[in-house]
Amino acid sequence: MDDVRMNSGAGVYFDGRTSARHDAQVALGRSSLQIAGADGRPLGEWRYDEIEALSAPDNILRLGRRGSAVLERLEIADPKFAALIDERAGNVDRSGTLQRRQRLRVIGWSISATASLLLVAYFGVPAIAARLTPVVPAAIERKLGDAVDMEVRGVLDSKHTGDKFECGRGDSERPGRAALDKLVQRLETAAALPLPLRVAVVRRGEANAIALPGGRIYVFRGLIAKADNADEVAGVIAHEIGHVAHRDGTKRVLQGAGLSFLFGMLLGDFVGGGAVVYAGRTVLQSSYSREVEAAADIYGAELMIRAHGNARALAVMLGKIGGATEPGMKILLDHPQTKARIAAINRIAPSSPGTPFLDETEWSALKRICTG
Amino acid sequence: MTSLEASVPAGGVQFLGQRGAYWRLLVRGAVLLMLTLGIYRFWLATDVRRFLWANTQIAGETLEYTGTALELLIGFLVAIAILVPVYAGFFVGALELGTLGQMSSMIAFAALFLLGQYAIYRARRYRLTRTIYRGLRFHQEGSAWRYAIRAVLWWIVTVLTLGLAYPFQLASLERFKMRNTFYGDLAGDFAGSGFRLFLYGLPMWFLVMAPLVLAVAAFVNEVDWGALAAVISQGGDDMMARIEGSNPALASAIVFAMLMAGTSVAMAALLYPAFQALVLRWWSSGLRFGAITVHSKLRVRRVYAAYMRFLWYAILFSILLAIAAVPALAVVGALTGDDQAGALGEAVATGILLVGYVVAALGFSTVYRATVLLSLWQLGMESLQLSGLSALDRVKAIGAPASAVGEGLADALNVGGY
Numbered sequence: 001m002d003d004v005r006m007n008s009g010a011g012v013y014f015d016g017r018t019s020a021r022h023d024a025q026v027a028l029g030r031s032s033l034q035i036a037g038a039d040g041r042p043l044g045e046w047r048y049d050e051i052e053a054l055s056a057p058d059n060i061l062r063l064g065r066r067g068s069a070v071l072e073r074l075e076i077a078d079p080k081f082a083a084l085i086d087e088r089a090g091n092v093d094r095s096g097t098l099q100r101r102q103r104l105r106v107i108g109w110s111i112s113a114t115a116s117l118l119l120v121a122y123f124g125v126p127a128i129a130a131r132l133t134p135v136v137p138a139a140i141e142r143k144l145g146d147a148v149d150m151e152v153r154g155v156l157d158s159k160h161t162g163d164k165f166e167c168g169r170g171d172s173e174r175p176g177r178a179a180l181d182k183l184v185q186r187l188e189t190a191a192a193l194p195l196p197l198r199v200a201v202v203r204r205g206e207a208n209a210i211a212l213p214g215g216r217i218y219v220f221r222g223l224i225a226k227a228d229n230a231d232e233v234a235g236v237i238a239h240e241i242g243h244v245a246h247r248d249g250t251k252r253v254l255q256g257a258g259l260s261f262l263f264g265m266l267l268g269d270f271v272g273g274g275a276v277v278y279a280g281r282t283v284l285q286s287s288y289s290r291e292v293e294a295a296a297d298i299y300g301a302e303l304m305i306r307a308h309g310n311a312r313a314l315a316v317m318l319g320k321i322g323g324a325t326e327p328g329m330k331i332l333l334d335h336p337q338t339k340a341r342i343a344a345i346n347r348i349a350p351s352s353p354g355t356p357f358l359d360e361t362e363w364s365a366l367k368r369i370c371t372g
Numbered sequence: 373m374t375s376l377e378a379s380v381p382a383g384g385v386q387f388l389g390q391r392g393a394y395w396r397l398l399v400r401g402a403v404l405l406m407l408t409l410g411i412y413r414f415w416l417a418t419d420v421r422r423f424l425w426a427n428t429q430i431a432g433e434t435l436e437y438t439g440t441a442l443e444l445l446i447g448f449l450v451a452i453a454i455l456v457p458v459y460a461g462f463f464v465g466a467l468e469l470g471t472l473g474q475m476s477s478m479i480a481f482a483a484l485f486l487l488g489q490y491a492i493y494r495a496r497r498y499r500l501t502r503t504i505y506r507g508l509r510f511h512q513e514g515s516a517w518r519y520a521i522r523a524v525l526w527w528i529v530t531v532l533t534l535g536l537a538y539p540f541q542l543a544s545l546e547r548f549k550m551r552n553t554f555y556g557d558l559a560g561d562f563a564g565s566g567f568r569l570f571l572y573g574l575p576m577w578f579l580v581m582a583p584l585v586l587a588v589a590a591f592v593n594e595v596d597w598g599a600l601a602a603v604i605s606q607g608g609d610d611m612m613a614r615i616e617g618s619n620p621a622l623a624s625a626i627v628f629a630m631l632m633a634g635t636s637v638a639m640a641a642l643l644y645p646a647f648q649a650l651v652l653r654w655w656s657s658g659l660r661f662g663a664i665t666v667h668s669k670l671r672v673r674r675v676y677a678a679y680m681r682f683l684w685y686a687i688l689f690s691i692l693l694a695i696a697a698v699p700a701l702a703v704v705g706a707l708t709g710d711d712q713a714g715a716l717g718e719a720v721a722t723g724i725l726l727v728g729y730v731v732a733a734l735g736f737s738t739v740y741r742a743t744v745l746l747s748l749w750q751l752g753m754e755s756l757q758l759s760g761l762s763a764l765d766r767v768k769a770i771g772a773p774a775s776a777v778g779e780g781l782a783d784a785l786n787v788g789g790y
Contacts, residue, residue: 012433014506014507014508015507016507016508016769017507017768017769018508018556018765018766018767018768018769019505019506019507019508019555019556019764019765019766019767020506020765020766021433021506021765054436054438055422055425055426055436055437055438056426056434056436057388057389057426057427057429057434058388058393060434062436070769071504071507071508071509071769072507073436073504073506073507103415106412106415106441107404107407107408107412110404110407110408110409110411110412111407111408113408113411114407114408114409114411117409257463261456261459
């Protein structure tokens, strides 16, 4: 129609050397755009294949030259004339088709990266941690244990009692400590671990016990209060010795470091990312810990058999405390699992009561280990 | 053309962007962020900046953002390469140093805070060198480490003075930034006075602090500290009961303190938009480029209006969330309520809860960005009156694009901005 008139149009030109604004007349040549000033002086000639469209408001086509160190800019406000340039310049992509295709590729790759990240977190991290744990030297495991111990004490010892946090140090608590040592000695002999155990009762009300890397085990006073005899306490300690023997504490630290890295660093800073990182870690670590707990149960029951104790005592104790051995894991309900754990222990444990770990006086001394 | 130019005041700034387009951009971005576990953030950040820059028209010409998402991604990967050894060093240090290791988390916090400030300055350099106006780029000089040390020292002073030094901190850091900022060969400067902002902000500071002071005063007067110390040093299980016995006024003092703390928080929330408007107006009025001066006429009530819009959309979104939560929670209940629920059921249930959480967090943040942040940009820009613009006819190009490592560090350390 008006093709003749449309062979040229108005534009605004910036030469990229100064900020001066030039009203320009733009002519469509055979293979290039010819830009001239209002006075007719030539300002530039751009080949169609070196023209690119740049970010601009919707009603303006902003052009530049690809790979040019000088930021020359040509702005076209007339939509009809802009469309004519778009037709001629292959890299100008006003409809956004090229960009959309590129975006889709990015999205596709990101989603597959996400999938592989999750697979690595679920299968890779525990596998790597399990391979690495045996080659961690005992000296390092001990140091790791000391570092973890400091953290754990900081969290558990909420009243900042310091040295008094451990029971069995006061004068009236000594007999209890002796009874605990006797009980642990029998288990330790049967277990024949390569490293010495350091078992202590601490002033915490929950019915729980934890094993740290490097052979440290803390039994909470609440557990002793819930137990009806020494074998039940011994059963739980045997379970924790299982964690020590399997070096689960070290494995857990390695897994935690791996997961922190995967989720924390790579996912970075999108809103809610922090909580997702935390929840993801908790869920994954507790999914690892199901198998770990089951293995420690079996070890504990077998250790009790070797020590000639009541191998079912651990199952009895589990039933009492509902299997809630992991504080702060409320995302996953532990109760359904407890029944399965009790059944698994009872499958391998004979129902004979065995030889009691402590006599009546020793047991009542142990019950008073935290009274000082 | 002439009619269009006549409608734009000579020294005016206009925002041309459509709210609808920005909403679409953000909502699509939020969905993709979720699907890609956040990797899409580099593309979203680039889209957002392109939109804001391109639609900001200063004296008839729009800004142009030339950064790309790929640059941000590479910057982030480089930052990871820098940070991994740093984190590993902290980990090993904590193990090797024993008791000194107890301090390692404090040292790590201090070091990462310093690094964060460093990143903020480097990221600003990246953004400035990707900002083109009339065919010339902005750039930033000055040492990022010197900025970081200055910023950390100021933060310490600000915390120690309970925020009273904050206006002086802002002024000092902004002077450092702006005196190192250039548009072509046109040097920037900052003329805002910290003391003036201090005077503006002082009444707000008193309104927020007064309830807290009353709470502390109540404690000091009402509580028998000697008796309290004696009971605590005695320890034991019945400690709480004995504390109550020895200190009958303690309970009412605690209740009063909690009420006052609540008042203080409510005050802070109510005053925050006004404070934001105040700082924005003060800051923009202090900007200088050569002979070009800026004056802002931002109205505080328009910032409140933006927050009201945020509240309105947030309530709407909450209702939608609540409606969607009913079937989701029913599924979760069905999966976990049964005693025989397997590990798979629990994993699915946990997944549903996680997705719900992420949808909520991303949703509210999207609403906030599309209402408050966009309005602050638009109001901040449109309230500007520039003078001395004739300087724009003879600015010469200097400066080269800077790398995006600072952006990557800022991202990895969670101190990113726009």
